Amino acid sequence: MFETIRMAPPDPILGLGEAFRNDSRPEKINLSVGIYQNDAGKTPVLDCVKQAERRLLEDEKDKNYLGIDGLGSYRTLVPRLLLGAESVALAEGRVACVQSPGGTGALRIAADLLGRHFGGMTVWHSQPTWPNHPQIFQAAGLRTAAHPYLDAANRALDFDAMVNALKGAAPGDAVIVHASCHNPSGVDPNADQWAALTEVIRAQRLLPVIDCAYQGFGRGLEEDVVGLRLLAESGETLIASSFSKNFGLYGERVGALTLVGPTTDATAAAHSQAKACVRANYSNPPRHGASVVASILSDDELTKTWHAELAGMRDRIQQMRDAFVQAMNARVPDRDFSFIREQLGMFSFSGLNPMQVDRLKNEFGIYIVGSGRINVAGITSANIDRLCDSIAAVL
Numbered sequence: 001m002f003e004t005i006r007m008a009p010p011d012p013i014l015g016l017g018e019a020f021r022n023d024s025r026p027e028k029i030n031l032s033v034g035i036y037q038n039d040a041g042k043t044p045v046l047d048c049v050k051q052a053e054r055r056l057l058e059d060e061k062d063k064n065y066l067g068i069d070g071l072g073s074y075r076t077l078v079p080r081l082l083l084g085a086e087s088v089a090l091a092e093g094r095v096a097c098v099q100s101p102g103g104t105g106a107l108r109i110a111a112d113l114l115g116r117h118f119g120g121m122t123v124w125h126s127q128p129t130w131p132n133h134p135q136i137f138q139a140a141g142l143r144t145a146a147h148p149y150l151d152a153a154n155r156a157l158d159f160d161a162m163v164n165a166l167k168g169a170a171p172g173d174a175v176i177v178h179a180s181c182h183n184p185s186g187v188d189p190n191a192d193q194w195a196a197l198t199e200v201i202r203a204q205r206l207l208p209v210i211d212c213a214y215q216g217f218g219r220g221l222e223e224d225v226v227g228l229r230l231l232a233e234s235g236e237t238l239i240a241s242s243f244s245k246n247f248g249l250y251g252e253r254v255g256a257l258t259l260v261g262p263t264t265d266a267t268a269a270a271h272s273q274a275k276a277c278v279r280a281n282y283s284n285p286p287r288h289g290a291s292v293v294a295s296i297l298s299d300d301e302l303t304k305t306w307h308a309e310l311a312g313m314r315d316r317i318q319q320m321r322d323a324f325v326q327a328m329n330a331r332v333p334d335r336d337f338s339f340i341r342e343q344l345g346m347f348s349f350s351g352l353n354p355m356q357v358d359r360l361k362n363e364f365g366i367y368i369v370g371s372g373r374i375n376v377a378g379i380t381s382a383n384i385d386r387l388c389d390s391i392a393a394v395l
């Protein structure tokens with residue numbers, strides 16, 4: 001049977017990581033997959049994580065299965081971090097949380113839940129978006145459609161085009177919304193646009209499915225969920241969140257699906273159905289990463305350490321944005337790169353076309369995603385000159 005199966009194309013992001021590992025050129029640079037690196041090009045384990053792991057090593061009593069929806073303390077702490085202490089939905093008991101294997105796992109639970117109960121809906125996503133978004137929802141049997149997001153130069157949000165497209169969506173459709181640090185562009189709505197978007201989503205009776213993978217990587221932990229909170233307090237919402245980036249727990253696969261419903265009963269029913277999706281998929285989630293996050297978020301000292309380490313990552317990315325813009329301006333003075341300074345989070349749309357991206361890889365050993373997305377968090381003081389020389393050479 002397997003002889004009838006054709007080879008799948010490499011993944012547009014993770015496939016590049018594999019190609020990078022196989023590249024023997026010592027000067028190679030990996031700016032593809034969204035992983036934070038420090039200025040030494042390393043992705044160290046956060047100190048707060050190490051401390052929490054030491055405590056776990058001492059205190060953990062067993063390695064039993066978690067419940068289908070995961071660790072209880074984690075499921076209480078995650079919605080608080082996302083929605084904030086003032087959340088009306090939380091106070092009214094209209095919020096449930098399912099621990100998931102990473103943000104991708106949360107999106108897949110959401111997709112399965114929607115596919116089982118609202119199979120006729122279309123799931124809208126921005127064009128461009130993270131390439132896995134349409135795949136995940138299609139894998140659950142749902143139709144997907146793209147709405148415009150960026151202006152022609154790919155440098156700013158084309159808010160009117162996005163809203164006009166969403167006005168054409170049918171009531172009962174879902175729309176994937178990036179909470180902050182839009183992947184791949186780094187271009188987010190401003191406060192007024194969040195308010196207007198929330199109105200449109202509610203007026204059209206659309207279900208927001210918020211992807212929150214970069215809380216704290218843009219402007220700050222609170223600032224990065226302003227739009228998320230507006231949406232979640234305005235009606236039914238699904239939130240797929242990830243701690244891969246902000247806790248550096250990539251391989252531990254720590255995420256959550258948070259459900260905000262109209263009533264306690266409706267939320268409980270949707271929660272029970274989300275658990276049914278989990279049980280039929282991977283039974284119950286892994287415990288280590290969620291235990292680490294729960295230990296940190298339930299301890300003031302560890303939380304303080306985490307906040308400082310997160311701010312350190314965020315500041316370094318901003319410094320690299322500034323350094324990149326300066327270095328490119330020095331090499332290609334007739335081209336404006338200042339927009340890269342304004343983008344938020346790990347990624348920037350560089351404006352490089354697929355041919356230039358190919359040349360960077362083949363001639364210079366520099367790996368970026370085909371769309372021209374650069375992982376700014378992979379730029380270091382040691383690689384920035386070679387990177388900018390190479391980009392200038394292919395422009």
Ligand code: LMR
Nearest residue numbers: 013014032033034130183
């Ligand atoms: C990325 O976009 O690079 C990350 O979210 C990693 C992934 O799974 O694609």
